[in-house]
Amino acid sequence: MLKQETLSKNQQIVLDYIEKVNEPIKAYSILHNLQKKGIKAPLQVYRALDKLVKIGKIHKIESRNAFVACKNSNCQISKATAFSICESCEEVSEISDSKLSKYLKNFQDKAGMKFNKYNLEFFGLCKKCSVK
Amino acid sequence: MLKQETLSKNQQIVLDYIEKVNEPIKAYSILHNLQKKGIKAPLQVYRALDKLVKIGKIHKIESRNAFVACKNSNCQISKATAFSICESCEEVSEISDSKLSKYLKNFQDKAGMKFNKYNLEFFGLCKKCSVK
DNA sequence: TACACAATGTTATATTATAACAATTAACAC
DNA sequence: GTGTTAATTGTTATAATATAACATTGTGTA
Ligand SMILES: [Zn+2]
Ligand SMILES: [Zn+2]
Ligand SMILES: [Zn+2]
Ligand SMILES: [Zn+2]
Numbered sequence: 560m561l562k563q564e565t566l567s568k569n570q571q572i573v574l575d576y577i578e579k580v581n582e583p584i585k586a587y588s589i590l591h592n593l594q595k596k597g598i599k600a601p602l603q604v605y606r607a608l609d610k611l612v613k614i615g616k617i618h619k620i621e622s623r624n625a626f627v628a629c630k631n632s633n634c635q636i637s638k639a640t641a642f643s644i645c646e647s648c649e650e651v652s653e654i655s656d657s658k659l660s661k662y663l664k665n666f667q668d669k670a671g672m673k674f675n676k677y678n679l680e681f682f683g684l685c686k687k688c689s690v691k
Numbered sequence: 692m693l694k695q696e697t698l699s700k701n702q703q704i705v706l707d708y709i710e711k712v713n714e715p716i717k718a719y720s721i722l723h724n725l726q727k728k729g730i731k732a733p734l735q736v737y738r739a740l741d742k743l744v745k746i747g748k749i750h751k752i753e754s755r756n757a758f759v760a761c762k763n764s765n766c767q768i769s770k771a772t773a774f775s776i777c778e779s780c781e782e783v784s785e786i787s788d789s790k791l792s793k794y795l796k797n798f799q800d801k802a803g804m805k806f807n808k809y810n811l812e813f814f815g816l817c818k819k820c821s822v823k
Numbered sequence: 824t825a826c827a828c829a830a831t832g833t834t835a836t837a838t839t840a841t842a843a844c845a846a847t848t849a850a851c852a853c
Numbered sequence: 854g855t856g857t858t859a860a861t862t863g864t865t866a867t868a869a870t871a872t873a874a875c876a877t878t879g880t881g882t883a
Pocket of ligand 1: 629630
């Protein structure tokens with residue numbers, strides 16, 4: 560079978576919702592909000608999330624246990640992710656910076672480990688929260 | 692009161708253990724292994740972990756929900772962390788690279804957000820696992 | 824058709840983390 | 854020392870996040 564190009568029913572339902580809310584959202588919040596669409600058990604959510612992460616449609620914000628739609632249609636799907644996180648309002652933005660991603664992709668550690676993926680999370684205060 | 696310099700009893704017990712095992716360890720594993728030292732409830736562990744993270748003695752590996760002792764006595768305590776993680780054997784090393792940390796500390800995102808902290812996790816195969 | 828594999832449904836359970844409240848201890852000013 | 858404050862501890866219960874196990878159904882391909 561060829562690599563699938565179309566999402567399954569549950570995968571599409573979950574992705575549509577994550578893209579709609581347009582901010583990081585937690586698995587059980589997805590679950591609670593999609594009851595009427597037939598998403599009734601945690602596994603329906605987690606299975607869809609797993610797949611969507613794998614194919615790069617969404618990313619997991621590890622420090623928040625939350626999921627967000629990918630904003631970089633052309634990003635190195637799920638292999639090179641960077642986010643900025645406001646510790647006050649919890650706003651999260653995906654960073655798209657070719658110099659940064661180039662730098663990190665080429666980074667070589669002293670132990671000679673071969674990297675194929677990274678995740679970077681910056682924390683601070685967004686503009687709105689800085690002036691408060 | 693001045694910033695405390697000595698750890699409390701539970702904090703010291705937990706830190707000693709994390710430093711001894713010398714690899715990422717999970718909260719409930721700590722709990723199970725320190726029963727005889729009087730650590731009997733999750734909160735005793737989590738409170739100590741919180742404090743130890745705050746003062747930079749340990750770091751949390753976010754993608755693994757695990758905690759590891761800091762190897763960089765002179766690192767920007769808990770404000771600038773980078774790790775390499777082998778996806779095969781789960782070996783984790785703390786990266787100490789002044790060029791990398793300088794680059795990231797100075798990184799400026801397009802939204803003008805002011806960062807005061809970051810966490811970077813690289814994934815790949817360690818040398819041992821590469822040759823398998 | 825038969826086969827392989829992906830996806831689903833379902834129940835139960837495992838793992839990770841915090842709420843709430845009372846009691847105790849340590850540091851400091853006077 | 855006394856009083857005051859903040860940090861730490863103890864304890865029970867519960868919340869939040871995630872996976873195991875197994876049966877079933879759908880989908881593409883030979
Ligand atoms: Zn992306
Ligand atoms: Zn903010
Ligand atoms: Zn460190
Ligand atoms: Zn390895």
